[in-house]
Amino acid sequence: MSSPLHAVLSGSFTSDGSIVNLSLPSGYNDFQMTNISDIGSAAANTNVMKARGTSLMLDGSGYYSPKTSGAATIALEATTLTGGFTFVSNSADIVIGASTALNGTPVNQASPAVANTGTTTGLVAGSSVVRMFSTTGMLQISSMDFTVGTIVGSTSFELKYLISSGFAAAASAGSFRIINATSAFYPRRRFITAISAAASAVITLSVVHQFTVGQAIRVVVPSVFGMTQINGLVGNITAISTANNTITVDINSSGFTAFAFPTSAIAGAGITFAQVSLLERLLLIACLSLTVICLMMQPITNLFQVFPLELPFKRAAFSISGLL
Secondary structure, rough: OOOOEEEEEEEEEEOOOOOOOOOOOOOOEEEEEEEOOOOOOOOOOOOEEEEEEEEEOOOOOEEEEOOOOOOEOOOOOEEEEEEEOOEEEEEOOOEEEEEEEEOOOOOOOOOEEEEEEOOOOOOOOOOOOEEEEOOOHHHHHHEEEEEEEEEEEEEEEEEEOOOOOOOOOEOOEEEEEEEEOOOOOOOOOEEEEEEEOOOOOEEEEOOOOOOOOOOOEEEOOOHHHHHHOOOOEEEEEEEOOOOOOEEEOOOOOOOOOOOOOOOHHHOOOOOOEEEEEEEEOOOOOOOOOEEOOOOOOOEEOOOEEOOOEEEEEEEEEEEEHHHH
């Protein structure tokens, strides 16, 4: 027989007045914060000293206790229906659109690759992400996601960060779907389209990556992609290029076998894509579960507003609890 575990996690953070991202696991349903900076202060302000919220409360609501102005005491607890806590379920974070057929030469051999279609409705250059399907003759990219590059209306669009000029053949059939890959969370992984052989490996990713310098990543390269020596290695990001959608990592790949996509025939038998994944959770990562994000001072546009109560203090402690 199994029993639920009631767990408590605590920590602290320092605010500079901008958004603070807290790394929290999923499964928690109660969040509490305490102002450490103003303990003992008799200053003439009403800074929030304590605040709490639960997943059962309305979005944006919460309990909070302000400091008494001019005294080192705490006023009676108050409630709010706005600017409080919002617990977010991200089980439907990625939405997949309707299937759209490719035509002509569905995906050519070029740098970058170009997909031909009679329908480009809904595509936005540089921001839309498409997932390719059943790309006969070029199955090594089937089910892979790509950021869209230049678009020719009702004619074609680029797979911006894919160089297919070295592939054995163009695709002779296929389709694509627009996916909503925008997330409140940093990506756990991104597919790889190229890796350089260099003292510091430069890795090109198929979708705009959102990674930042200093993050630790793990590289996964199955044997069919050639550069087996890098498979499983952990590195730190030392530089990024937004123009080329690359990350540079402190892994010396200069003596490694060249990275290359497998043939369409090999891919047709089933492959795992080469990819990088984060070794840290910069925000909450949770599937099919309630999660909470606490952001100080301002909201995330078009997503939710969490805890922009007046919290000008520098340091705060928090604790969260729930059944895991």
